[in-house]
Structure formats: C-alpha cells, structure tokens
Amino acid sequence: MNDFFSLDNKYLLSLKMLFLHPKQILTEYLEGTRKKYVSPFAFLAIGTALAMLVFNEFSDNFLEISNVINETQFDLVEGQVESTEIMVELEKERIESKEMAIQIQKHILKYFNIITFLLIPFYALTAFVVYRKPYNYGEHLIITCYVQGLLFLSTILFFIMGLVIHPSIYYLSIPVGIIYYLYAYGKLYGLTFGQNLIKLLRFLGISLILIIVLGVFAFLVGLMFAFLFK
Numbered sequence: 001m002n003d004f005f006s007l008d009n010k011y012l013l014s015l016k017m018l019f020l021h022p023k024q025i026l027t028e029y030l031e032g033t034r035k036k037y038v039s040p041f042a043f044l045a046i047g048t049a050l051a052m053l054v055f056n057e058f059s060d061n062f063l064e065i066s067n068v069i070n071e072t073q074f075d076l077v078e079g080q081v082e083s084t085e086i087m088v089e090l091e092k093e094r095i096e097s098k099e100m101a102i103q104i105q106k107h108i109l110k111y112f113n114i115i116t117f118l119l120i121p122f123y124a125l126t127a128f129v130v131y132r133k134p135y136n137y138g139e140h141l142i143i144t145c146y147v148q149g150l151l152f153l154s155t156i157l158f159f160i161m162g163l164v165i166h167p168s169i170y171y172l173s174i175p176v177g178i179i180y181y182l183y184a185y186g187k188l189y190g191l192t193f194g195q196n197l198i199k200l201l202r203f204l205g206i207s208l209i210l211i212i213v214l215g216v217f218a219f220l221v222g223l224m225f226a227f228l229f230k
Helices: 010-020 022-030 040-057 059-066 068-078 084-110 112-131 137-164 167-189 193-228
Strands: none
Touching: 010 022, 010 040, 010 137, 022 137, 022 167, 040 059, 040 084, 040 112, 040 137, 059 084, 059 137, 059 167, 084 112, 112 137, 112 167, 112 193, 137 167, 167 193
C-alpha cells in the first residue's frame, strides 16, 4: 500500500522506467539498486490483482469478449453452408463450443492469481533457455515478473477499450505484448531486429513444447486419480 500510494511512488516510477527505459531498471535492479523500485514480485502481484479485480468485476463482458473469435469463425463457416442439416449441426456445435469455452474461462477467472504465479517459473525457464548468459535463471525470474506485471496492465487497458469501443480491440493486447517483449529483451541484450525475432520464435517454440508436456502430464495425472478413486 505504501509503495502504491506514497508521494515518492515506487510503483509508478517502476512502471515508467519499464515502459521507457526497460534496460535501465532491469540492469539496475539486478546489480543491486533496489530501494527506488518496487520489487518484481510486488510489481507482478499488483498487476495480477488489478487484472483479477477488473476481469471479475466485468466477468460477463470478459466471457463475451473472449468468445468473439470463436463466434466469428462459426459465422464465416455458416455463411458458406447451404445445407439445412449441416447448419443445424454447426449451430449445435457452436452452442457446445461456447459452453465449454465459458466453463474454461470461469475457471481461469476463479484461479487467475494461482495460474499466473504457477506459470511465471515456466516463462522464466523458457527465457533462460533462449537468452541465457549473462543472466542466470533467478535473474530471468526477476525480469519475467517485471515484464508480465506490465503486460497485465496493458491487457487491462485493451480490455477496457474493448468494452467501450469494440470487443475485438481486446485482442490487440496479444501483438502489443509480443512487441513489448521484443522491445524489452532487445534493449536488455542489445539485439538487432533479426536476432530478436529469431529469439522470439525460439521462445514461442519452447513454450509450445512446455505446454504440450504439461498438458500430457495433467492428462496422465487426471487418469491416475480417476482410476484410484473410481
């Protein structure tokens, strides 16, 4: 509370530096200049808490916006179908898909903070594998907390714009997040655009592999519990 509301606001200073001078704040914090900045974990916690409050306050709108792309895809397919039977099947599939998506989004909203803090170590591990030296895994964990904390604020901003202007604007938070990721790590490592892009592709590839591995692991654990408690 003191970091957020005090006159010498560490949070706002950290936010400003991450936006304008990401290399400076990240290198200074890693090198030991920490009193003038809010800690990375507090910065992430504030971003997560704000996102959780906003998304849960407007949960119905969040569910509706999250389903925009899915609905658009069905509209495009249905626009090319002339058969009544196929239209009925597509409409049935649309309803089932929407219900499933809503249930998934509700669980994400309910456990948003837990999911966030569980994923941070995996993001940091991926960044460590991709970028490595001169920073170790613990330092990449700090960098990841700062970056993700800022990206949560960006997501909130685009969500609010989506509510006011058009739902599809919310999805601009994805490319903007990628651009900031390139910007922050590019500045930190002094990378050219080409080098940065290659690193990003590696990051996405490794992230996809980790997601698949985690999905398979979760599936196997689910089967095990289902067998044990059958």
